Amino acid sequence: MSYDTSMRRWILHLDMDAFFASVEQLDRPDLRGRPVVVGGLGPRGVVSTASYEARAFGVHSALPMVKARVLCPQATFLPPRFDRYAEVAGQVRAILASYSPLVEPLSLDEAFVDLTGTERLHGPPEATAQRVHLRIKSEVNLPCSVGLAGNKLLAKLASEAAKPGGVRILRPEDVEGFLAPLAVDRLWGVGPSTARKLADRGVYTVGDLRQLDASVLHSWLGPAQGAHLWRLARGLDDSSVVPAREAKSISQEVTYPEDLVLEEQVVAEVRRLADLVASRLATECLLGSTVRIKIRWSNFTTRTRQVHLPEPTDHPLLIADEAVALLDRGDLQVESGIRLLGVGVADLVPATFRPVHLFAAEELGEALRAVRSKHGPRSLTLGLSHGQRANR
Numbered sequence: 001m002s003y004d005t006s007m008r009r010w011i012l013h014l015d016m017d018a019f020f021a022s023v024e025q026l027d028r029p030d031l032r033g034r035p036v037v038v039g040g041l042g043p044r045g046v047v048s049t050a051s052y053e054a055r056a057f058g059v060h061s062a063l064p065m066v067k068a069r070v071l072c073p074q075a076t077f078l079p080p081r082f083d084r085y086a087e088v089a090g091q092v093r094a095i096l097a098s099y100s101p102l103v104e105p106l107s108l109d110e111a112f113v114d115l116t117g118t119e120r121l122h123g124p125p126e127a128t129a130q131r132v133h134l135r136i137k138s139e140v141n142l143p144c145s146v147g148l149a150g151n152k153l154l155a156k157l158a159s160e161a162a163k164p165g166g167v168r169i170l171r172p173e174d175v176e177g178f179l180a181p182l183a184v185d186r187l188w189g190v191g192p193s194t195a196r197k198l199a200d201r202g203v204y205t206v207g208d209l210r211q212l213d214a215s216v217l218h219s220w221l222g223p224a225q226g227a228h229l230w231r232l233a234r235g236l237d238d239s240s241v242v243p244a245r246e247a248k249s250i251s252q253e254v255t256y257p258e259d260l261v262l263e264e265q266v267v268a269e270v271r272r273l274a275d276l277v278a279s280r281l282a283t284e285c286l287l288g289s290t291v292r293i294k295i296r297w298s299n300f301t302t303r304t305r306q307v308h309l310p311e312p313t314d315h316p317l318l319i320a321d322e323a324v325a326l327l328d329r330g331d332l333q334v335e336s337g338i339r340l341l342g343v344g345v346a347d348l349v350p351a352t353f354r355p356v357h358l359f360a361a362e363e364l365g366e367a368l369r370a371v372r373s374k375h376g377p378r379s380l381t382l383g384l385s386h387g388q389r390a391n392r
């Protein structure tokens with residue numbers, strides 16, 4: 001059977017294996033071949049990444065660290081070093097970018113690459129997938145898994161099947177047989193509740209799902225999700241590879257139709273804006289380590305202040321607490337009327353996990369309070385307090 005290769009989409013999905021733990025083993029040869037657990041080491045910390053040697057003892061990400069220590073006491077337990085992981089992720093991304101301008105990072109250790117139309121420059125995508133795998137192994141010295149298929153859905157499932165350390169190429173003729181035995185919850189958008197609904201009706205695998213008419217799925221799950229699952233069961237997915245926006249910061253600001261004159265109002269608004277910023281960070285899979293606020297009074301005096309956090313976060317409460325602290329309520333002069341408020345988060349990095357699990361908000365809050373009480377509140381603001389008059 002032959003295919004018109006010029007018309008076929010080729011999407012590569014790269015997933016670094018046990019990324020944080022592998023980087024630690026790369027930097028510390030004494031840890032190679034031994035169980036390594038990276039995560040929050042505090043009393044409420046959880047595992048971010050366990051090396052494969054630690055996984056053999058049942059340690060996995062999101063497991064409470066206390067349990068990990070019981071399951072695998074001989075492991076080396078390390079706090080994450082995000083700067084180093086970001087540096088290595090940059091090396092990996094540079095390799096990917098040498099094959100296509102369309103690279104969509106999903107997190108520090110995962111990315112989609114659209115290889116459609118790269119044949120003329122780089123040869124068949126199957127060979128490119130093998131080369132990417134090899135180059136990451138030889139140039140970055142880290143293990144990874146690569147999936148190559150006709151769309152993002154299948155490429156990601158293929159790289160999962162290739163784990164650890166393999167390359168899996170799904171040609172169109174392989175798709176049906178590949179999907180059939182997979183559990184339904186492996187498909188995107190099939191959460192636990194949908195999986196339960198399906199299991200109640202005897203549908204466990206993608207193969208089972210594929211037996212069902214669109215009308216049956218429609219009646220069980222509603223028109224939108226029914227149609228979506230019908231397509232997924234057939235390995236159909238049109239979504240495109242979207243190169244990362246170079247987001248420098250995410251912020252929300254509001255100019256109020258009437259000046260705010262009550263401190264409680266201002267605090268409530270800052271909290272609401274912080275919450276919006278946090279949810280945008282979460283949707284865009286980003287974490288930030290600088291929190292900023294902007295205040296403009298009715299006379300157009302404007303002040304911005306920021307604080308640098310010890311760890312990047314997207315935690316709504318943490319961001320809100322920091323933003324409120326930046327208000328410097330003793331000097332808020334709310335009686336002169338506030339016409340604009342803004343909250344923003346900058347110094348963004350891709351999120352690979354929910355960091356609130358790593359460092360409970362209370363722990364981070366405590367650390368910040370400790371710095372403040374030692375050096376005073378100004379120690380955490382970068383002195384951007386400046387008034388300005390608008391030209392009216």
Ligand SMILES: [Mg+2]
Binds near residue numbers: 015016
């Ligand atoms: Mg990974």
